[in-house]
Amino acid sequence: MAEKSPTSHRNAVDRVLAAQGFAVDLPVVGRVRIPRPEQLAYYGALGALAAAEIIEWPVAVALGAGHWLVQNQHNRVAHEIGEALEDA
Incomplete structure (x- = not known):
């Protein structure tokens, strides 16, 4: 089995994370990340x-914030896996 370079692991993780959404540059606000379609549907x-x-508005806000935090944690874990593969 061919050895993969550490940068190829990191590039693979970066491509997966980039496929999860995209960002647009807004004049006053700056760069805004647009969630994937299924996340937009959830929100x-x-x-x-x-x-x-x-449901009450505070409940909706709490559920939305929790969903966002879980997605953010998932992205952080993916980066850590890529770094661990890089070090291996």
Whole structure:
């Protein structure tokens, strides 16, 4: 089996993370990351449930924030795996 260089592992992790979304540059705000479509659907559904008063706004905000934190942790773990593979 051919040995892979450490940079190829890091490049693979970077490509996976880049495929999870994209960012746009807004004039006043700056660079804004746009979530993947399924994440947008999740946030939209939370907003719709809160607007229809099926759930309370604070609950929707807490669920959205928790979802965002989990996604952020997932990205951090992927970077750490790439660094560990680089060191191996």
